[in-house]
Amino acid sequence: QVQLQESGPGLVKPSQTLSLTCFVSGGSISSGGYYWGWIRQRPGKGLEWIGYSYFSGGTDYNPSLKSRAFISVDASRNQFSLKLSSVTAADTGVFYCARIGEWKYGWYFDLWGRGTLVTVSS
Amino acid sequence: EIVLTQSPGTLSLSPGERVTLSCRASQSVGSNYLAWYQQKPGQAPRLLIYGASNRATGIPDRFSGSGSGTDFTLTISRLEPDDFAVYYCQQSGSSYTFGGGTKVEV
Numbered sequence: 001q002v003q004l005q006e007s008g009p010g011l012v013k014p015s016q017t018l019s020l021t022c023f024v025s026g027g028s029i030s031s032g033g034y035y036w037g038w039i040r041q042r043p044g045k046g047l048e049w050i051g052y053s054y055f056s057g058g059t060d061y062n063p064s065l066k067s068r069a070f071i072s073v074d075a076s077r078n079q080f081s082l083k084l085s086s087v088t089a090a091d092t093g094v095f096y097c098a099r100i101g102e103w104k105y106g107w108y109f110d111l112w113g114r115g116t117l118v119t120v121s122s
Numbered sequence: 123e124i125v126l127t128q129s130p131g132t133l134s135l136s137p138g139e140r141v142t143l144s145c146r147a148s149q150s151v152g153s154n155y156l157a158w159y160q161q162k163p164g165q166a167p168r169l170l171i172y173g174a175s176n177r178a179t180g181i182p183d184r185f186s187g188s189g190s191g192t193d194f195t196l197t198i199s200r201l202e203p204d205d206f207a208v209y210y211c212q213q214s215g216s217s218y219t220f221g222g223g224t225k226v227e228v
Contacts, residue, residue: 047159047167047210049218060217063123096166105173106155106214112166 002027004097004113012120018084022097022113030055030075035100038071038082039109042093052100053080087120094118124149126211126221133226141198143224145211150191152215158187158196161223162207170209171196201226
């Protein structure tokens with residue numbers, strides 16, 4: 001079955017760019033029908049949607065992060081990526097990649113990676 | 123942005139009890155595009171309910187969702203030991219936002 005796995009540095013310095021990749025296995029990202037997104041969970045906080053991209057382009061972002069977030073899909077490698085610029089300690093948290101699927105009533109995060117902890121610290 | 127407020131923040135219950143969790147939206151959720159997720163410690167969230175009242179694939183029928191407009195409810199008819207977790211609501215009627223979560227603990 002389809003699985004998602006995040007990878008990337010666990011430690012990023014303040015003001016730098018956080019870069020994470022999500023590898024999709026068990027299915028082709030370019031088969032269509034899904035959006036590919038990122039969610040974060042800061043310590044002691046709830047879930048926060050960051051943004052998503054379709055395999056052929058087309059993105060949307062949380063307005064609160066829109067100026068700093070960039071999501072791209074590399075269909076040839078069956079993966080998608082997140083870049084979050086100008087990070088501060090407030091960006092520390094667990095980052096999840098997720099598939100957004102269309103169910104009969106709306107679009108939902110129906111498959112998630114295990115998550116990766118990113119700490120912003122000098 | 124639609125803000126989702128979940129209550130209560132924490133529920134202390136015993137196996138076998140009936141649970142009712144609330145999710146209130148700051149404005150009407152279009153087409154009742156509301157979901158519920160379960161998250162256990164150290165794990166990713168799992169989709170339980172979509173479209174306010176539809177169980178996702180493989181979800182036991184002790185989980186049920188209801189509501190419309192701005193008020194939604196997740197009910198667990200009889201708590202199993204595996205159900206102690208944090209539950210989040212999420213809307214996709216206007217962009218995507220999550221509620222703050224309700225922790226169901228022993």
